Amino acid sequence: MHEQFWHQKWEKDEIGFHEGEVNRFLYEYFNALKLAAGARVFVPLCGKTRDIAWLLDNGMRVVGVELSEHAIKQLFAELNLEPKVESLADGLHYTSANIDIFVANIFCLNSELLGEVDAIYDRGALVALPEDIRTRYAQTLPILTNNAPQLVVTYNYEQSQYSGPPFALAESEIERLYASIYALKKLASRQETEGFAKGIDVENAVWLLGS
Numbered sequence: 001m002h003e004q005f006w007h008q009k010w011e012k013d014e015i016g017f018h019e020g021e022v023n024r025f026l027y028e029y030f031n032a033l034k035l036a037a038g039a040r041v042f043v044p045l046c047g048k049t050r051d052i053a054w055l056l057d058n059g060m061r062v063v064g065v066e067l068s069e070h071a072i073k074q075l076f077a078e079l080n081l082e083p084k085v086e087s088l089a090d091g092l093h094y095t096s097a098n099i100d101i102f103v104a105n106i107f108c109l110n111s112e113l114l115g116e117v118d119a120i121y122d123r124g125a126l127v128a129l130p131e132d133i134r135t136r137y138a139q140t141l142p143i144l145t146n147n148a149p150q151l152v153v154t155y156n157y158e159q160s161q162y163s164g165p166p167f168a169l170a171e172s173e174i175e176r177l178y179a180s181i182y183a184l185k186k187l188a189s190r191q192e193t194e195g196f197a198k199g200i201d202v203e204n205a206v207w208l209l210g211s
């Protein structure tokens, strides 16, 4: 059911979540992660986000995971990269210079397969998941990445005003999910006015989850 929902979104091209440009919080707050050149950034549930191009252009290596091969074919085409594609037990592995993407369910990855991760950039991942899967996701990420620091983009609004995704994440929910593992710092927030937020009061925020 969960996987089918997303496959259908990509097949029908109903991808309102795709920003088409680099997320402002990424370029304004990426330095908060204090990464060295060549660091490897994990982009979970990556879709075909333009944020990957920005990370590559800024000297990062990128590893992603995404259910939809449709999305990843488009990602590599838009990056003008010819991928090498290998079959895995539970999916596919697309690779090119400084980038590798697992076409798989994130819950089928393990830390050995994923490889070393210096930081996680989560935009549209935590907020895409309903509560039961979200809890499992938040427990899985630190295990997969040896507690790598995270930059996380969230939305908060009155959940009864919109069914989601994206789902509302109150500060208490971020704390429930991550406070036992990370020091949490809300770096910035702004009023969201575009897309699903039209007509409702939505706070868009960026968090640093560190040590």
Ligand SMILES: C[S@@+](CC[C@H](N)C(=O)[O-])C[C@H]1O[C@@H](n2cnc3c(N)ncnc32)[C@H](O)[C@@H]1O
Pocket: 006, 007, 017, 018, 019, 044, 045, 046, 047, 048, 049, 065, 066, 067, 068, 071, 104, 105, 106, 107, 123, 124, 125, 128, 165
């Ligand atoms: C809201 S979209 C965000 C995509 C991207 N992060 C962005 O900012 O444009 C969520 C993406 O997660 C993918 N996805 C959902 N559940 C997943 C899972 N369990 N494992 C891997 N990818 C998943 C969906 O196919 C979809 O492309």
